[in-house]
Amino acid sequence: MTQTQSTARRRLFSIAAGTATAALVLAGCGTSGDLDVGGEFTGTYDGPDIELDYWNGFTGGDGPFMQEMVDRFNEEHDNITVVSNTIPWGDFYQALPAALTAGEGPDVAVMHLDQLASFAARQLLLPLDDLTDQLGLSADDFTEEVWSAAEYDGARYGIPLDVHSLAMYYNTEHFEAAGIDEVPTDAESFRAALDALQEAGYDTPFWMPSRWPSHLMNLTLQWQFGGSPYGDAGEEAQFDSEAGLEALAWQRSIIEDGYSPADVAIDTQYVAFKNGETSITWDGIWQINDLEASGLPYAAAPVPTIGDSPAVWANSHNFVIPTQRTSDENSVNAARVFVAWMSEQSGTWAGSGMIPARDSVRSSGVLDDTTQGAIAEQIESMRFLPPVPGIGAVQAETLEIAVADGVLGTRTPDAAMTEATRSANQLLEENRATFGE
Numbered sequence: 001m002t003q004t005q006s007t008a009r010r011r012l013f014s015i016a017a018g019t020a021t022a023a024l025v026l027a028g029c030g031t032s033g034d035l036d037v038g039g040e041f042t043g044t045y046d047g048p049d050i051e052l053d054y055w056n057g058f059t060g061g062d063g064p065f066m067q068e069m070v071d072r073f074n075e076e077h078d079n080i081t082v083v084s085n086t087i088p089w090g091d092f093y094q095a096l097p098a099a100l101t102a103g104e105g106p107d108v109a110v111m112h113l114d115q116l117a118s119f120a121a122r123q124l125l126l127p128l129d130d131l132t133d134q135l136g137l138s139a140d141d142f143t144e145e146v147w148s149a150a151e152y153d154g155a156r157y158g159i160p161l162d163v164h165s166l167a168m169y170y171n172t173e174h175f176e177a178a179g180i181d182e183v184p185t186d187a188e189s190f191r192a193a194l195d196a197l198q199e200a201g202y203d204t205p206f207w208m209p210s211r212w213p214s215h216l217m218n219l220t221l222q223w224q225f226g227g228s229p230y231g232d233a234g235e236e237a238q239f240d241s242e243a244g245l246e247a248l249a250w251q252r253s254i255i256e257d258g259y260s261p262a263d264v265a266i267d268t269q270y271v272a273f274k275n276g277e278t279s280i281t282w283d284g285i286w287q288i289n290d291l292e293a294s295g296l297p298y299a300a301a302p303v304p305t306i307g308d309s310p311a312v313w314a315n316s317h318n319f320v321i322p323t324q325r326t327s328d329e330n331s332v333n334a335a336r337v338f339v340a341w342m343s344e345q346s347g348t349w350a351g352s353g354m355i356p357a358r359d360s361v362r363s364s365g366v367l368d369d370t371t372q373g374a375i376a377e378q379i380e381s382m383r384f385l386p387p388v389p390g391i392g393a394v395q396a397e398t399l400e401i402a403v404a405d406g407v408l409g410t411r412t413p414d415a416a417m418t419e420a421t422r423s424a425n426q427l428l429e430e431n432r433a434t435f436g437e
Contacts, residue, residue, distance in 0.1 A: 041130045045337045047330040051081045052338060055096065055106040057089035061289040062352035069348050073341050080334045082108075096322070100124050103325035108335040110161065113149050113316040117387040120152040121435040126321045127155040131336050137343070141358050146316050149384040158318030159343050160357035164285050165314035165382050166216055167375050168304060172297045174202055174279040183301045190304045194259045197279045205279035207269035208251055208260040210404040215395065216313045217282055218403045221247030223383045224307030229399070234386030237424035239399055240417040243307070248406040248413035250306060255407065263408065273298075288353035288371045300371050302378040314382035316357060319343065355379065390431035398424040 058066045063086060070082050085106065087095060093115060099105040111119065119125050132138070139147040142160060150158035170183070175193075178200035184190040197205035208214065222229050227243025230236065238244065254260045273281040274294055282303055291298055303312045319339040321332060346356045347366035355376045356362050367373040385391055402420035405411040411419075 041134050041333060041336050043134050043337075043340065045077075045080060045330075045334045047079070047333065049079045049081070050330055050334050051083060052107040052331065052334055053085060054082050054338070055085050055087060055092065055109040057087055057092045057110070058352075059086055059088050060286070061293075062286070062354070065349055065352040069342060069345060072345070072348075073338060076341075077337070080337065082338055097122070097124060100322055100324070105322045105324060107321070107324075107331050108338055109320050109322055110317050111158070111320055113146070113158065113160070113318055113387075114385045114392055116150060116158045116318055116320065117152045117391070118389045118435070119320070119322075120155075120157040120387075121389040124323055125157045126323055126332065127157060128159060128321065128336075128339070129156050131159070131340060132156055135340055135343075141360050143357075143359075143379055143382065145382060145384055146314075146357055149316070149387055150318055152387045152389075158316075158320050159339050161317045161319060161342065161346055162349055162354035162357050163314050163316050163379060163382055164354050165312045165375060165378075166213065166220055166282050166303050167285050167300045167372075168280060168282055168302065169273060169287070169291065169298055169300050170280045171273070171276060171278075172299050174200070174205070174276075178202070178279075183299075184304050185302075186304055187306045190306065193280070198259070202279050204258075204260055206254060206259045207264045207272055207278050207281065208254040208407055209264040209266065209269045210407040211266040211400065213283060214251065214407055215400045215403045216284075218244075218247050218251060218399070219313045219383070219385075220282075220303055220311060221250060221306055223311035223313075224305055224309055226308060230386050230388065230391070232386075234388035234391065234428075236428065237394070237398070237421045239402065239424065240414070240421040244417050244421075245413045246307075248403060248417060251403070251407050252409060252413065255409070285353055285355070285372050285375055292371070301374055302381070310378065310381040311383050312378065312381055314384055316384065317354070388428070388431070389435040390427070394424050394427045394431070397427060 054070065056066060067084060070084050074081055093111070096105065096109065116125070137159070146160050146163055150156060150160060174197060178193070178196040180193050180196055182189070184193045194205050219229055222243045225243035225246045227241045227247070228238060229244070231238055255262055269278065269281050270283050270287065272278045274291065274296060276296065285300070288300065319342060321335045321339065324331070343358065346358060347361050347364060350356055350366045350370060350372070353372055355372055356366065362376060367376050398420040402416040406413050406416040
């Protein structure tokens with residue numbers, strides 16, 4: 001992944017979060033009065049030849065792997081042709097509601113898990129319970145966390161393709177020079193590793209950014225310290241809990257204790273790691289292919305458990321079937337066949353650096369000898385934002401700002417998180433009215 005592609009990832013969680021919510025509000029409630037389109041799903045498509053428009057945002061190094069899967073599907077299905085329309089994620093979430101409202105939306109799409117509830121609340125997605133019932137899909141073949149997060153208001157709207165979390169990347173040459181034989185797994189061993197790296201001449205071994213992906217680190221730490229950033233059901237923000245304050249204080253301490261420069265700009269920590277300027281970084285597993293191409297001597301491991309409980313922020317790409325102004329049974333059933341096939345054949349997707357969501361796929365050996373294989377072993381510790389409409393915009397307008405201020409030291413953790421909690425709860429209340437909850 002290039003620096004430009006990494007920035008596009010960032011925009012998904014920040015800029016796109018706000019524009020997607022605004023676009024959904026403008027789109028109004030639904031494009032179809034009847035969401036039960038397509039009739040009973042039998043698991044096959046026997047209708048006339050049909051072409052499906054498939055939207056996704058895989059514009060980076062993951063794109064060729066997705067296209068390989070689409071090409072294989074087309075080869076195996078004489079009467080269904082899937083045409084990919086790849087759009088940068090930031091543009092994707094802004095364009096999709098408008099396209100659906102205009103009757104020009106895709107037949108099938110992929111979206112991130114934390115965007116799904118916003119689209120489902122506006123009735124822009126079809127329920128997929130019939131598909132999961134026919135295929136026998138259940139939480140038994142997924143983690144409970146990712147499976148339940150794709151439900152909204154008692155119905156299923158997404159079929160998870162993968163999970164992708166933060167990971168700890170470390171420079172293996174730096175570790176060897178510092179005499180670090182074991183990968184740090186907790187707060188004590190992590191600090192010991194940082195001290196050893198400094199003694200070996202690596203003055204700032206772990207750069208703490210003020211922006212992306214600092215808020216994802218913060219969520220990880222809140223969960224590790226026993227907190228729940230949005231409560232069990234996403235009903236209210238709890239950033240100002242003891243766990244939230246402890247998380248932000250720990251991030252600030254990395255700078256105060258001299259392990260990081262004082263003002264690390266967005267994405268700078270990743271560039272510094274990639275260039276060998278710093279020894280450790282926490283970033284998403286979507287960086288794996290970019291690091292492989294760079295030639296950097298590195299390895300990946302789960303994020304250390306700084307708090308009391310293993311936990312790490314994660315997200316997931318989910319297949320969805322958008323509603324259409326004039327949806328027809330053939331296109332919906334053909335889309336169901338495509339989603340089912342892609343889920344079953346998702347082993348190919350491991351080449352993109354992602355972790356297949358299905359346990360049956362992961363256990364087939366597709367992750368053997370992959371960098372993300374070590375991360376996949378911790379899949380039960382992955383945590384997802386609750387399925388709450390508009391939560392992406394809430395994050396961008398409250399927590400991200402508070403974390404930046406706390407990391408930079410312009411506000412105390414208490415002041416930053418108290419204000420963020422107040423603002424977030426106000427936005428959550430407004431969203432409940434906006435989305436009709």
